[in-house]
Amino acid sequence: MKAEDPKADGSVSDPGAHKSAGTSSADTPADEAKAGAAGPAKTTVDEIPAVPASDPARRRRVQFAHAVRLPPRRAAAAAAQATRAWARRPSGRLTLPGVFLLALVAATAAAGALLVPAAIRSPRPVAVDASASPTGVAPPGLPSGLPTGPLPTGPLPTFPLPTGGLPGNGLPTGSVIGGRPSDALAGWAQQVGAKVDVPAVAMQAYGYAELVLAQTNRSCALSWTTLAAIGKVESDHGSTNGARLGQDGKAVPNIFGLPLDGKEGRMRIIDTDRGALDGDATLDRAIGPMQFIPTTWQEIGADADNDGRKDPHDLDDAALAAGNYLCKGGRNLSIAGDWWNAILSYNDVRRYAQDVYDTANRYGRASRS
Numbered sequence: 001m002k003a004e005d006p007k008a009d010g011s012v013s014d015p016g017a018h019k020s021a022g023t024s025s026a027d028t029p030a031d032e033a034k035a036g037a038a039g040p041a042k043t044t045v046d047e048i049p050a051v052p053a054s055d056p057a058r059r060r061r062v063q064f065a066h067a068v069r070l071p072p073r074r075a076a077a078a079a080a081q082a083t084r085a086w087a088r089r090p091s092g093r094l095t096l097p098g099v100f101l102l103a104l105v106a107a108t109a110a111a112g113a114l115l116v117p118a119a120i121r122s123p124r125p126v127a128v129d130a131s132a133s134p135t136g137v138a139p140p141g142l143p144s145g146l147p148t149g150p151l152p153t154g155p156l157p158t159f160p161l162p163t164g165g166l167p168g169n170g171l172p173t174g175s176v177i178g179g180r181p182s183d184a185l186a187g188w189a190q191q192v193g194a195k196v197d198v199p200a201v202a203m204q205a206y207g208y209a210e211l212v213l214a215q216t217n218r219s220c221a222l223s224w225t226t227l228a229a230i231g232k233v234e235s236d237h238g239s240t241n242g243a244r245l246g247q248d249g250k251a252v253p254n255i256f257g258l259p260l261d262g263k264e265g266r267m268r269i270i271d272t273d274r275g276a277l278d279g280d281a282t283l284d285r286a287i288g289p290m291q292f293i294p295t296t297w298q299e300i301g302a303d304a305d306n307d308g309r310k311d312p313h314d315l316d317d318a319a320l321a322a323g324n325y326l327c328k329g330g331r332n333l334s335i336a337g338d339w340w341n342a343i344l345s346y347n348d349v350r351r352y353a354q355d356v357y358d359t360a361n362r363y364g365r366a367s368r369s
Contacts, residue, residue, distance in 0.1 A: 180204070180248065180249060180305045180316060181208060181304070181305065181306060182204035182205055182207070182208035182249070182304070182305070182316055183204065185203070185204045185207045185208055185211075186200065186204060188203075188207060189201075189203035189204040189207060190203075192207075192367050195366050195367050195369060196228070196362075196363045196366045196367055197366075198228055198232070198237060198363070199237055199245060201245050201246070201247060201249055201315070202228070202231060202237040202238065202245060202249075202315055203224075203228070204249070204316075205227075205249055205304070205315040205316045205318075205319040205320075206224040206227040206228045206231065206319050207224045208304065208316065208319070208320070209222075209224070209227055209304065209316075209319040209320040209322070209323040210222055210223060210224040210227070210323070212304070212320055212323070213320075213323045213324070213327060217324075217327045219330070219332055220323075220326070220327035220331060220332060220333055221332055221333050221334040222323050222326060222327055222333050223333070223360075223364070225360040225361075225363045225364045225367070226326065226333065226339070226343075226356070226360050227319050227322055227323060228359075228360070228363050229355075229356045229357070229359035229360035229363060230290060230322060230343075230346065230356055231289060231290060231315070231319065232359050233352065233355050233356055233359060234289065234290055234291040235251070235255055235288075235289040235290070235291060237289065237315075238251035238255065238289035238315055239251075240255060241255055241256075243255050243289075245289070245315060248305075248314075249305065249314050249315045249316040250311070250313055250314045250315070251288065251289050251313050251315065254279075254287070254288070254313045255287070255288055255289060255291070255313065256278055256279060256280075256285045256286070256287060257285045257286030257287070257291055258285065259280060259282070259283040259284075259285055260283050260284045260285060260286075260293075261283055268283075269283065269284040269293065270282075270283060270284070271283055271284055272284055272294050272295045273294040273295075273298070276294075277294045277297060277298075277312065278294055287312045287313065288311075288312035288313045288314075288315075288318050289313070289315045289318055290312070290315070290318035290319065290321070290322045292312050292318065292321070292322075296325070297310075297312045297321065300321050300324055300325045301317065301321050302317050302320040302321040302324060303317055304316040304317050304319070304320040305317065322346070325345075325346065326342040326343075326345075326346065327342075328345075340353065340357075343356050343357070
């Protein structure tokens, strides 16, 4: 029986090849097998061999199925090779720069999040405690938290300011007997000062500062007890280091703190005023009964006694300046959180803030007795 023609079933082996008439039927299957193996290999999709869907005799090949059987090292090498091949194509050349740029931006943001906060300088306090002996050791422990009870307050005269008006800069005008506008509070200062054990001259300065702030910054709700407590902790009301508070409210001799040299727990502040305020052209020192740092006094200094000078050694000026500073930023000192933050902004030491609160609370209670 004659061998069946392999082209009769419609398959295509090699359209350009023709068998000779003398070819035996035994050679035909082998040739067909070779042609069948070569035909599909020439059909590719993105350089990956694919089997024609019309060939039901062959099973579809699942791409990457062999990767499951590869060891990790060979799988990594294959992945790297595939990535390099993809990078040479147009899609890879367009995508890779964007990926690298995104990675660079992410790395920069991460580095900034770590480095920028460390580079920001911590804020300087307004004042330095001149009455506390430096120990070089941080206070052991924190205060119990925000004040929970009523904030310290004390009674003040209800009559208006003695000058009858305040200009836009918050300083009183007009003449007052004795030269100090705060002399109008002399009777009140004598009475309340005896109860709280604060010199009457200092009481006048603290009370007058409250009255001025009540008209220039009513929402602050500053009480004289807070200013008196700061004055007590900072300089014992202008009497530390052998000084004495005169009837004009000035501490004599002038009060200067220790050099801010970074030793024994102190900050280090290189001279900022060429010694004009603190007498030290090398390092800064805290000045006056409220112990202002020179740079802070230059910013917030006040003239509360109308002598034409902003004098940090004059308790009238210093108390009003301290009140202006405590009220900065829209603080309401009748709110516990604002009061606490105001004191810490004045001197960022927890033990100091607790001492001021305890002293102010004591003054407030004693004044109502």
